Amino acid sequence: MAHEDDSGEEVGTPRERFRAGVRAAVPFALAGGLLSASFGVVAGQAGLPDLAAIVMSLIVFAGSAQFAAVAIIGAGGSLGAALVAAALMNSRFLAMGIALAPSLPGGPLRRALQGQAVVDASWAMALRPDGTFDRHFLFGATAPQYVAWGVGTVLGVLGRSVIGNADRFGLDAVFPAFFLALLLTEARHPDSRRVAMAGAAISLALTPFTPAGVPILAASVAALWGLRTRQPS
């Protein structure tokens, strides 16, 4: 969506689209770096060794799952409970992966590896109005976010005593603000607005009753509104 010229046509070679993705993701990478610094702080407070926190950011690279899993271990919960929480927080990637699948070429292994590039902001920005994805843009958008996520975690681990409680910097408002900005700029069509309202309502209705993460996955059901339309908007 963000990678079209004024005429709405997609432009550029794969390399150029990759670079466009990198550029579009820089603000997200900066915010993600701040958030992962707070993860570095929180992980230490929960008793995770420094190296484990850094390795976790490098090989898991899923913020909400990492925070949820570490919070449960820190509160004395079991490993199993922590992994279930991580899976539920990540369950939205299942919906995103299904949406992305037809846009990925190659065999199953190659598609599985390409699917690892899905993070919220990249996925939303790489989605074209016709329901297909620009995968080079997706890869480009994820690259700086991955680097910043790792660097931020290292800084958070090192600066734990300086940073203290990261919530007082209001960093937890950064991501919802980003997602709202994406929503307001991308979802101009009335159908999109309707579905957004329905998705928000579904997630809030389920929040008191279901494990964290489930309300977000369940909200994707609102997209079935698209079955009513004759052609992609």
Next chain:
Amino acid sequence: MSTAWALVAGCAVVTFAIKAAGPIALGGRELPARFASVVALTAPALLAALVATHTLADGHRLEVGAPTAGVLVSALVLQRTRSIAWCVVSAAAVTALLRAF
């Protein structure tokens, strides 16, 4: 292996599997036009749910708090400035200010 490293390894496997599932199961085929319009609408549905659960809930409790105000102000700033950077900075600043008092 300590719990910490089991947690790291377990989360990595779980995340990889979830992100791989869709592309493995459904990749490489043409899907009908109706599927495409559903896909195009998953973005507003998921983004709105992320925004709602992060700004209007704390854990399992629905509540209006500092992040609610921060995100609301950020939306106004976005409408005025058209700048995502200012939008995000204002969200963090308003939230942090409200928490300071």
